[in-house]
Amino acid sequence: MSETEYDVVVIGGGGAGLAAAVSAAERGASVILFESEGELGGSTQLSAGMFTAAATRVQKELGVDDTVDRFFQHYMDLNQWLLKPGLVRRFCELAGPTLEWLLDLGVDVPAQLSGNAHTPGLCRAGVEDVWRAHVPKDQGYGLVQVLDKARKAAGVEVVLHTRVEGLLVRDGRVGGVVVDGMELTAGAVVVASGGLAQSPELVARWFPDALRAGDSLFVVAAPGSRGDHLAFGEQVRASVSGGGWGLMLPTAEFVRSHHWQAGFPPASRVHVNRHGRRFMDEDASYAVSGGLIDAQGGPTWMVFDEAARQALPEGYADWTPARVEELVGTGAVVRADDLASLAERIGVPADNLAATVARWNDQLPQGSDTDFQRDQTLAAKGATAPLAAIAAPPFHATRVLPAELVCTHAGLEIDVNASVLDEQARPIPGLFAAGEAGGGVLGNRYVGGGNAVANALTMGRLAGQSAASTARQL
Ligand SMILES: Cc1cc2nc3c(=O)[nH]c(=O)nc-3n(C[C@H](O)[C@H](O)[C@H](O)COP(=O)(O)OP(=O)(O)OC[C@H]3O[C@@H](n4cnc5c(N)ncnc54)[C@H](O)[C@@H]3O)c2cc1C
Incomplete structure (x- = not known):
């Protein structure tokens, strides 16, 4: 086992980052999370917290018959099969168990039908043929509070007001980050720094359709959505997926x-x-x-x-x-x-x-x-x-x-383990990504109410698990 200061470093304390930090710590990893802003939460905290998932206990309690296969088929059809089916299937398989994990941590989605994103329960918010959008009590804020409590219980250190500047790359693998001009070593790094909606230059490059709104364009994504993931990706020649797409x-x-x-x-x-x-x-x-x-x-x-x-x-x-x-x-x-x-x-x-x-x-x-x-x-x-x-x-x-402009989909391309892929589609050792920073799950169409939160938490949890396993193998 090589000596690193932490097993896992997580960049960003929104939904994906918190889920990654908690799940890595659950697997015994020592974890530190950096958040550029003065508080945790990112866009996740601003959201309705709506979470799309199939075959959940909430659906079962309400007698809603749903399956992963049906979720997958709808997801791919709506996106015209422009996404990698293997990655989408993984997401569809894991979204339900991730919601169950959140419920076990204390998130409250009451087994009642809900008519909108503001009433906790199960809602029909997309064009799917089954009620699949789970609205938690206290919305995105509630999700962040529960994850932060789990984070504290698991002993994950959080450093606020600290924008990670770059990745530490050594011997062909990512082995830490650069913060405040200093190098911090780690067995694995999870990039969960959100999207790029707050950077006009990056929006022009990666989601130019948004500019068709002209003077009417406005951005509701969190201030930290500056697209830092793309700079991290450039350092290691990562592939970018989802360019041209986002939610308006x-x-x-x-x-x-x-x-x-x-x-x-x-x-x-x-x-x-x-x-x-x-x-x-x-x-x-x-x-x-x-x-x-x-x-x-x-x-x-x-x-x-x-x-x-x-x-x-x-x-x-x-x-x-x-x-x-x-x-x-x-x-x-x-x-x-x-x-x-x-x-x-x-x-x-x-x-x-x-x-x-x-x-x-x-x-x-x-x-x-x-x-x-x-x-x-x-x-x-x-x-x-x-x-x-x-x-x-x-x-x-x-x-x-x-x-x-709510969220952007141009992220670092990930595989079924949330490993970031290079331009030859090979996993980059030590590097994982999730949420808006991870590309390949969010497509050209928004699937159901709750697509982006489900992506952040599901792939964030997976990235944390994969990062912990990688760090253990060093
Ligand atoms: C108003 C609103 C309502 C929404 N409603 C819904 C909904 O109901 N359902 C749904 O599915 N989606 C919804 N969305 C979209 C969804 O909330 C986001 O896509 C999702 O939560 C993104 O999660 P994330 O973890 O990838 O990013 P975020 O939650 O934005 O977290 C990223 C974090 O990383 C931090 N960060 C950035 N750069 C750095 C750096 N270099 N170093 C350290 N930290 C950094 C940021 O400050 C931020 O806190 C909504 C979005 C908004 C804005």
């Missing part, structure tokens, strides 16, 4: 914060394209909504009436009656006394818009939607009140577009 949530063009702060647009709204035609279920999942909007080949609008504006609840940054009124003054919300004038102002055919709104009014307030099946999405959310007709002038329109 559709939002109104004037919104600049996550819906928890910004609020929610009126339920009684219709989304139309440049032809004035409705083109989507207005509540469609993130798994498909961005793609539906992109496919319209021009501006897309949400249209709502005065009754909907007045019915908005107070207490949010953007979606309140007064704020929308204010936005009419700035031009960010277009207003007109009738639909024909509104159509003219937003540049869509007036006849089409009138027909679209008439059809919406014929169906949605009656609880049916034979074209886009929004009634089913609303039912899954537990919405019971019928939607009001869009009929009270004046009418309003605002652009809707994918503009909220």
Whole structure:
């Protein structure tokens, strides 16, 4: 056994890093974790904590019949088989056991159906045919608290305010890190430093589609998401996977914060394209909504009436009656006394818009939607009140577009052990990665509500186990 200061060094204290640190320590490794910011948690702490997994005890208690095979098939099909099936199968196999591990550590996902990301329980948040999104009590914050408690119990040292500068590479293997200009040796290193959403240069290079949002683009990922994993990877000529992909949530063009702060647009709204035609279920999942909007080949609008504006609840940054009124003054919300004038102002055919709104009014307030099946999405959310007709002038329109950058998928390519691969697809000795920093699990489509948190915690736990085994073999 060679002498190193630690068995395992973990870079980053979000979901992937904490899961890696705890699981490595569970296997007897001495572990130190560095976190660049003043507190643990990263994007994981900001998230709803929603976690997609199949064949879990929560599903079983609710009588939801689900299997790893079904999860895998859906995951690959939605991603058009652009991901490596072996790695995705591994993820699908381990997501359930990782959720069970979290439950045993103290995470609370009550066995009850949930209509949204804010109510603990089991939710249907993607386009899967089974309820698979697990919402923990206290959301992402709750996950981080439980993992941090386990981390303390396992004796894992944490150093805050310390941004790891580089990897220590010796004799063809990664044998530690450079922090504060000093070298720290370790048997293995786990890169769990999150994504790159907060670096405009790296977004331009690795996720240029995000820039199509123009001035409306805003980033909700944690401040530490600076893409440091890519610099670490360059040091050892690691392969990068997932370039060009990330998660952009559709939002109104004037919104600049996550819906928890910004609020929610009126339920009684219709989304139309440049032809004035409705083109989507207005509540469609993130798994498909961005793609539906992109496919319209021009501006897309949400249209709502005065009754909907007045019915908005107070207490949010953007979606309140007064704020929308204010936005009419700035031009960010277009207003007109009738639909024909509104159509003219937003540049869509007036006849089409009138027909679209008439059809919406014929169906949605009656609880049916034979074209886009929004009634089913609303039912899954537990919405019971019928939607009001869009009929009270004046009418309003605002652009809707994918503009909220949540996470990025360009990570260091990993294999089924979470080992980082080099450009020849060979594992780099001593180096592991997980979460947004690890590439290959998150694809071009977001699978179910909870894809990214499940990836971070599942692959983080695996990376910790693999790193501990590697360190033991030295
Ligand atoms: C508002 C919001 C809501 C979301 N909701 C969901 C959801 O409900 N379900 C879902 O699946 N996904 C959701 N996501 C996405 C998901 O939270 C993230 O993709 C996932 O948690 C990332 O985990 P991670 O461990 O890879 O990164 P993070 O949790 O961001 O952790 C990375 C950590 O590394 C630190 N770090 C970075 N560089 C260094 C360095 N050089 N040295 C030391 N430390 C460093 C960072 O400061 C950070 O703390 C949401 C994201 C946001 C922002």
